[in-house]
Amino acid sequence: MSKFNINQFICRSDNYGVIISDKNTGLTASIDAPDAEMIDQELKKNDLKLTHIFITHKHLDHIEGIDYLKDKYGCIVIGPEKEKEEIPLLDITVIDEEYIDFSGSPIKIIETPGHTLGHIIYHFEQDNLLFAGDTLFLMGCGRVFEGTHEQMYKSLEKIKKLPPNTTIYCGHEYSIANAKFVASILPDNSNIKKRLDEIKSLRDQNKQTLPTLLDDELITNPFLMSDNSVLKRKLDMNNAKEEEIFSELRTRKDNF
Ligand SMILES: [Zn+2]
Incomplete structure (x- = not known):
């Protein structure tokens, strides 16, 4: 059992807010700062004081709440060295493969360029958690805004190598759109069909579909399945390299 309590909620329109806390030490972190008011409200509801913010990347819907939360709680803001010019009020900047400590848990920083060039993700190694x-999204991946498709492919390969029992929290609730796209590419895959049904049912009840498990992504997320022979055949790319499969998928999803 993890020592952490994790509280996840949807804010803005489809952003996920995540608060992770250790009740023994009182240390409490927000993953990104999409919505100061909602984060503050969730902290109050659970009688928590914010001590840290872990920023993944510079987009406004991930950093807009920093000002307010830092002013109110005096929390430590950690974020990517490569985006330090664009993220306000950073106290600590981190680079690839660096470790930071949170409440006695080692967190490995992994740089995942593609969506933005400086994007980082946070791997709580002992706790099998990935932010x-x-x-990465459930059955999907981020749009490649700044990097190249090849960079994003390599970034996802890093996630693929983590332990399969890693629980993954993501920045957005995009599961329905992702699952529909995947089902259109691999309509005969029973794992994918089943997952699409589960996601539809959850969203019909206005419930969250995340977090997800890496093990499930490995068999239903085509962006992690570039070596899958059925997928290659469906794309009519039997002899293509894995990064070419990824690139074709990303382009098709952009136009879906
Ligand atoms: Zn973004």
């Missing part, structure tokens, strides 16, 4: 920001 993936806008790099």
Whole structure:
């Protein structure tokens, strides 16, 4: 059992807010700062004081709440060295493969360029938790705004190598759109069909579909399945390299 309590909620329109806390030490972190008011409200509801903010990347819908939360709680703001010019009030900047400590848990920083060039994700190694920001989504991945498709492919390969029992929290609730796209590419895949049904049912009840498990992503997320022979056949790319499969998928999803 993890020592952490995790509270996840949807804010703005489809952003996920995540608050992780250790009740023994009182340390409490917000993953990104999409919505100061909602984060503050959730903290109050659970009688928590914010001590840290872990920023994944510079987009406004991930950093807009920093000002307010830092002013109110005096929390430590940690974020990517490569985006320090664009993220306000950073106290600590981090780079690839660096470790930071949170409440006695080692957190490995992994740089995942693609969605933005400086994007980082936070891997709580002992606790099998990954905070993936806008790099990976349930049955999907982030749009490649700044990097190249090849960079994003390599970033996702890093996630693929983590332990399969890793629980993954993501920046957005995009599951329905992602699952529909995946089902259109691999309509005969029973794992994908089943997952689409589960997601539809959850969203019909206005429930969250995240977090997800890496193990489930490995068999239903085509962006992690570039070596899958059925997928290659469906794309009519039997002899293509894995990064070419990824690139084709990303382009098709952009136009879906
Ligand atoms: Zn983003």
